[in-house]
Amino acid sequence: MPFRALGRSASLALIAATAMAAAEVAPDRADRLQRIAEAIEQGHGEVGSLMFALRNLAPTVEEALPIYLRLLRRESDSARGYALLGIAALGPRAASAQGALVALLGEPSASAYVKGEALRSLDAIASEDASLVPVLERSLRDVALTPRAKAPALSLASRLGPDAAALAPLAAGFLDDPDTSVSGAAYLAIGAIAARRASGAPAPGMPVAEQYAAMRDRAGAGDAGAIAAVLRDDPRHAARACALDFLAACATWDEATTAAVVAATAGDDVVLAGCARSTLLGESVRGLTADRSHLPLAPLAAALGDAHPAARRAAADALARQGAAAVPASGALRDALIACDGRRSAVEVLALLDAVRAIGSGAAPAADAIATLLVPQSALFTGRPHREVQRLRARMLATLAAVGVPRSARPQVLDALANPDPVCLLEFVGAARAAGREGRAAGYATPHLLHALDSDFPDDLAEPLSDSPAPHRPLRPTELPRDAVTARVEAIRALAAIADPSTAPRLREAAQAGFANAGNDALLRTELAAALARLPHGATP
Amino acid sequence: MTPRPLLALLLCACPLAAADLQKDTDPGAVCEHCGPDTAQEPGADPFLEPDHRAAAPLPDLPLADSAGAARTLGGLADRPLAITFVYTRCGNPNKCPRAAKAIAGLHARLAAAGLGQRVRVALMTYDPEFDTPERFAAWAGTHGVTAGDDTLLLRPDAARKRELFSALGLGVNFDDGGVNIHSLELLLLDRSGRIARRYHSVIWNDDAVVADLARLADEAAPKR
Numbered sequence: 194m195p196f197r198a199l200g201r202s203a204s205l206a207l208i209a210a211t212a213m214a215a216a217e218v219a220p221d222r223a224d225r226l227q228r229i230a231e232a233i234e235q236g237h238g239e240v241g242s243l244m245f246a247l248r249n250l251a252p253t254v255e256e257a258l259p260i261y262l263r264l265l266r267r268e269s270d271s272a273r274g275y276a277l278l279g280i281a282a283l284g285p286r287a288a289s290a291q292g293a294l295v296a297l298l299g300e301p302s303a304s305a306y307v308k309g310e311a312l313r314s315l316d317a318i319a320s321e322d323a324s325l326v327p328v329l330e331r332s333l334r335d336v337a338l339t340p341r342a343k344a345p346a347l348s349l350a351s352r353l354g355p356d357a358a359a360l361a362p363l364a365a366g367f368l369d370d371p372d373t374s375v376s377g378a379a380y381l382a383i384g385a386i387a388a389r390r391a392s393g394a395p396a397p398g399m400p401v402a403e404q405y406a407a408m409r410d411r412a413g414a415g416d417a418g419a420i421a422a423v424l425r426d427d428p429r430h431a432a433r434a435c436a437l438d439f440l441a442a443c444a445t446w447d448e449a450t451t452a453a454v455v456a457a458t459a460g461d462d463v464v465l466a467g468c469a470r471s472t473l474l475g476e477s478v479r480g481l482t483a484d485r486s487h488l489p490l491a492p493l494a495a496a497l498g499d500a501h502p503a504a505r506r507a508a509a510d511a512l513a514r515q516g517a518a519a520v521p522a523s524g525a526l527r528d529a530l531i532a533c534d535g536r537r538s539a540v541e542v543l544a545l546l547d548a549v550r551a552i553g554s555g556a557a558p559a560a561d562a563i564a565t566l567l568v569p570q571s572a573l574f575t576g577r578p579h580r581e582v583q584r585l586r587a588r589m590l591a592t593l594a595a596v597g598v599p600r601s602a603r604p605q606v607l608d609a610l611a612n613p614d615p616v617c618l619l620e621f622v623g624a625a626r627a628a629g630r631e632g633r634a635a636g637y638a639t640p641h642l643l644h645a646l647d648s649d650f651p652d653d654l655a656e657p658l659s660d661s662p663a664p665h666r667p668l669r670p671t672e673l674p675r676d677a678v679t680a681r682v683e684a685i686r687a688l689a690a691i692a693d694p695s696t697a698p699r700l701r702e703a704a705q706a707g708f709a710n711a712g713n714d715a716l717l718r719t720e721l722a723a724a725l726a727r728l729p730h731g732a733t734p
Numbered sequence: 735m736t737p738r739p740l741l742a743l744l745l746c747a748c749p750l751a752a753a754d755l756q757k758d759t760d761p762g763a764v765c766e767h768c769g770p771d772t773a774q775e776p777g778a779d780p781f782l783e784p785d786h787r788a789a790a791p792l793p794d795l796p797l798a799d800s801a802g803a804a805r806t807l808g809g810l811a812d813r814p815l816a817i818t819f820v821y822t823r824c825g826n827p828n829k830c831p832r833a834a835k836a837i838a839g840l841h842a843r844l845a846a847a848g849l850g851q852r853v854r855v856a857l858m859t860y861d862p863e864f865d866t867p868e869r870f871a872a873w874a875g876t877h878g879v880t881a882g883d884d885t886l887l888l889r890p891d892a893a894r895k896r897e898l899f900s901a902l903g904l905g906v907n908f909d910d911g912g913v914n915i916h917s918l919e920l921l922l923l924d925r926s927g928r929i930a931r932r933y934h935s936v937i938w939n940d941d942a943v944v945a946d947l948a949r950l951a952d953e954a955a956p957k958r
Contacts, residue, residue, distance in 0.1 A: 569905035569915040579825075579914045582907070586915075603776045608917055608935040611777075612828040637776040641936075 222250055233263050240264065240272045242668050244279065245654070249674050254286045262293055270304050273297075277310040281317040288318055295328050308332065309342030316345035323356040325349060333363045340367060340375040347378035351385040361386045368401070368431045373468050376431035377438060380405065384435075394419045395436075397426035404432060408439045417443035421453040433457065433465055437472045458504075467501025470508070490515075494525035498532070502541055505529070509544035513551045520555040522548075527562040535575035539585060542573070546588050550595040557597060563589050564602035583617050590623025594630040602627070603637065610641035615651040618680040622655045625680070629687035639693050645684035646703040652681040652711065673712035682713070682720055689724035700725050777936040781946060784924070784953060791927035795898040797858075800871045800887040810886070811927040814853045814950035816840060816943060817888075818920045819904060821861035821913055822873040829918055831877055833857075836937045838878030841885055843940045844947065852951040856886040860899070860906050860913050863892050905934070922946050926956040 229247050232238040247260065257279060264276035280287045280294070297303055297311045312332055315325070329346045332338060347364055350357040360382065367379035384405020395407035404423065411419040417440055424436040440446070440454065457469035496508035512519045512526070526549050533542050549559040566573045567589055574582045590609065593602055609624035625645075628638035644650060653668055655678045673679060688696055704721040708714045794806040807815075818837055824830035834857060841855050857874055859865040865873075870887055874880070881887045890898050899906055905917030920933040920943065931946055 569907050569917050570900070571907070574907040574915055576909050577914060578909055578911075582915045604917075604935045607776045611936040612826060612832070612918055614826040614828070616825065 226250055226252065226256055230260055230263075233260055236267075238672075240269070240275050242672055244275045246672070246674060249676070254283055258283065258287055258290060261287075262290060265293055265297060268302075270306055273307050274310055277307070277314045281310075281314040284317050285319045287314075288320065291315065291318060291320055291322065291325075294318075295325070298328055298332060305335075305337040305339075305342065308335065309338060309345075312338075312342065312345040312349075316348050319352060320349070321352055323353060326353065326357055326359055329357070329360055330363065333360065340370050341372055343367070344372075344375050344378045347375070347382045350382040351378070354385050355387075357382070357386050365401075368429070371430075371464055373430070373434040373464055377434045380431040380435045381438075384409070395423050397423055397432075398428070401432070405435065408436060412439040412442050415443055415445065417446045417450040421446075421450040424457055425453045430462060430465060433462075434468050437465075437468050441472050463501055467499065467503040470496050470499055470501065470504030490519065490521050493519075494522040497522075497525050497529040497545070502538065506541050506544050509541070509548045513544070513548040516551045517553055517555060519548065519552050523552060523556045523558045526552075526556065527559040530559060530562045530566060533566070534572040535577050537573075539577070539581050542585060543588055546592045550592045553595055554597055560593055560596040561599050561601070563593055563596075564599040564605070567602055567605040580617065583614065583620055587619035587623035590620065590627045594623070594626035598627045598631050606635075607637060607641070610638050613651075613680075618651070618653045618655075621645075622680050622683045625683040625687040629683075629690035632690050633692060635687070635691050636693055638687065639691055639696060642684040642688050642691075643696060643699050645681045646699060648708070650681060652679045655679055655683050670708070670711040675713055676716060677713045678716075679713060681708075681711075681717060685717065685720040685724050689720070689727045692727050692729065694729055697725065697728055700728075777934060777938070778942070779932040779934070781931045781949075782929070787924065787926075787928040787930060792923075792929070793898070793901050795894050795901070796891040797888045798867070798891075799889075800867050800881040802867060805886070805888065807923065808927045810854065810856075811923065811925050811956075814925060814930075814947050815856060815923040816853065816920060816947060817856040817858055817923065818918075819858050819860055819899075819906070819916070821859050821916075822865050822869055823861060823912060824916075829916070832937060833918055833920075834874055834877035834879055836940075837885075840938075840940055840943060841879070843944050844884075847944050847948070849944065849947060849951060850884055853947045854884050854886060856888050858888040858890065860895070860916060862889040862895060864912060865889060902929070903932070922950065924950050924953060 225246070229243050229250075232243055233240075247257065250256075252260075261276040261279045264272045267273060277294075280290050283290075294311045294315045298308055298315075303311075329349055332346045333343055335343075347367065350360045350364060364379045364382040364386070367375050368383075370376040370379070380401060383401045387402025387406065393407065395404050395411060399407070404427075408420050408423060411417075420436050420439050420443070424433050424440065427433055427436070437454070437457070440450065443450075446454075454469050454472060458466050460466050460469070490512075493508045493511050496504050497512075499505050499508070509526075509529070512522050526545060529545050530542075530549075533545070546563070549556045549563070552559075565571070567586060573585070577585070586605075586609070590602075590606065593599070598606065606624045606627045609620040610628065613621040624638075625642060628635040628642065631638075645652070652670060652673070654673070685700075688700065700721055704718055704725065708717050711717060791811065792807050794808040797805040797807070799805050816837075818833045820830035820833050822830075837855050837857055841850075844850055844853060844855070857870075857879060859870055867887075867889065870889065871881060874887055879885060879887070896908075902921060904919060905915075906913060907915050917934055918936070920938050921929055922931045922933075922943070924930045930950055933943065
């Protein structure tokens with residue numbers, strides 16, 4: 194839906210997925226939890242690493258929450274950011290953290306970043322405690338917070354309903370905000386605060402509270418047509434955006450409704466047009482179409498060139514969900530990638546890459562575009578911070594590994610493997626996967642992949658928490674979780690795919706010696722054994 | 735070792751081509767056994783024969799050497815030039831520091847091969863705004879590179895560096911703070927200031943580069 198903070202949802206989903214994947218309980222689990230808690234208590238260790246280790250243990254609320262609360266007492270924005278992200282991921286189960294969050298919001302020295310994240314976490318807890326009203330009022334008046342940061346406060350006001358009546362005048366001040374996530378939240382808050390039943394059909398120009406209630410009732414009855422009238426004829430931005438939100442919740446649309454949404458996609462209000470496209474092409478279409486193969490590829494492909502970032506992103510996400518069935522959109526994805534320069538958000542570029550990756554081998558045209566964009570002088574990288582460039586290139590290489598590696602990309606694969614940045618091995622990981630995809634043709638990569646077996650190779654996680662608020666710090670080998678897929682693991686997998694008989698002695702030597710200082714030694718040995726087993730007959734004793 | 739078999743080795747990894755190494759191989763030719771795609775070493779572009787090089791020399795954009803003297807690539811074309819690109823703020827020890835050390839090693843190899851007075855090697859900074867002559871020279875010195883008649887430390891004009899790097903086809907990009915990504919590259923320029931070969935992605939093979947430079951030094955001097 195247009196009002197949702199998609200990026201945030203993705204982060205929380207990532208955390209949840211990580212925790213579920215690590216559900217296997219290690220025998221020394223309690224001991225490891227204890228050590229993490231002690232490290233947090235004593236201020237030892239890098240918080241990001243500790244949080245990763247914690248998530249791998251799939252902690253219960255009772256285990257995790259005290260750790261998060263301890264982190265909140267630190268003064269570091271980074272530490273607090275991790276804690277707030279964790280609390281938000283727990284959602285309503287973290288209700289007991291409400292007091293700490295309220296205290297944080299009242300702390301004069303807390304940064305705007307921390308306060309914004311605290312509001313998000315408070316919103317995620319989904320409290321309906323009326324005592325929050327003064328806290329929300331203070332936050333909505335806080336000049337240090339951006340309107341986007343205040344949106345969760347408006348969302349909380351919606352949840353409180355009539356109890357938040359004191360906030361209605363403040364919410365009204367956001368109705369004209371150009372950011373629909375803000376103006377929409379304000380509209381919803383005012384509507385929920387009024388909370389009376391509609392006396393009739395929603396009509397353009399009605400008072401917000403009345404119109405909201407009427408649209409809510411009609412959405413509940415599945416009457417999209419009545420809501421479409423607001424979208425079609427109401428001059429107010431937030432009212433129309435909210436109508437789009439309610440329309441997305443309607444199970445069926447009649448032709449007039451579809452026409453109204455389509456018309457909104459081409460309106461002068463570019464933000465609303467983006468929302469309309471999102472509604473039309475994203476969530477609502479997915480909701481309306483049980484069989485995803487019937488999703489309209491042509492409009493999705495066309496939307497990749499939309500003027501509004503939200504629409505482009507929604508289209509890329511929708512294509513990614515179709516997987517290989519989106520092959521006909523490969524050309525449009527290629528064009529969209531070529532159109533990306535340094536001003537295009539990394540999130541959007543990553544969404545395009547994910548769509549290409551989901552198509553897989555059928556996306557050859559897009560693979561050629563990616564190879565072109567990979568060169569350092571590409572406009573895609575101009576003006577971006579160094580670490581963002583590394584993250585993008587890593588994902589581009591990993592995408593090529595899924596699609597196929599054009600020969601024109603080989604110099605970039607080679608460069609990433611031969612000159613790894615010890616502080617950030619993501620490009621090395623992407624290149625190792627790409628080389629593995631090439632199989633026996635990637636003999637050029639072999640000597641550089643073998644360097645990963647050296648004892649002084651600065652191994653690190655293959656997929657650090659790129660959505661974390663703090664820069665990633667490489668883990669020490671001993672800190673690596675036992676099941677950690679690392680750059681070294683990826684290199685061994687690539688060597689297995691290349692299956693060069695000349696690598697046998699080095700692989701065997703590494704398998705025998707092991708990596709005593711690495712936490713994932715057992716996994717490394719398993720991978721080495723698998724690599725040796727794949728060598729042609731005669732290469733191993 | 736004569737240059738041509740070595741070049742053929744560099745240009746083709748096809749085992750079936752081994753027998754051809756004894757022939758008078760055209761280094762730019764495509765391997766008849768394995769086709770066009772594998773005829774090129776991933777870490778080096780083909781050596782370009784004089785007729786295949788750019789018709790015009792590189793633009794004469796302003797440079798300064800470590801003594802502050804004005805230079806241009808065209809003005810240095812009295813000898814073949816091997817040039818690589820670095821910057822002192824590079825945070826990746828596997829890139830710029832290694833490239834600088836490799837240039838020091840190449841310089842020693844050229845001297846041993848008797849080419850010291852016939853060719854030049856150079857380091858050029860991507861980052862002249864930060865790399866003052868003193869800072870650049872000190873950094874190069876820590877990696878074994880000392881400026882001299884046959885070893886240059888070059889700084890492009892900050893206002894025109896992107897133009898120069900673009901003309902050279904370098905893999906480098908920038909953000910507001912400076913370099914945000916770069917490749918590892920060694921360019922060999924002939925005595926007309928034209929690119930004859932580009933080594934990239936990995937530290938070059940000194941044997942191959944010495945052979946290339948010997949070949950360039952033996953080429954007829956351009957008419958001026």
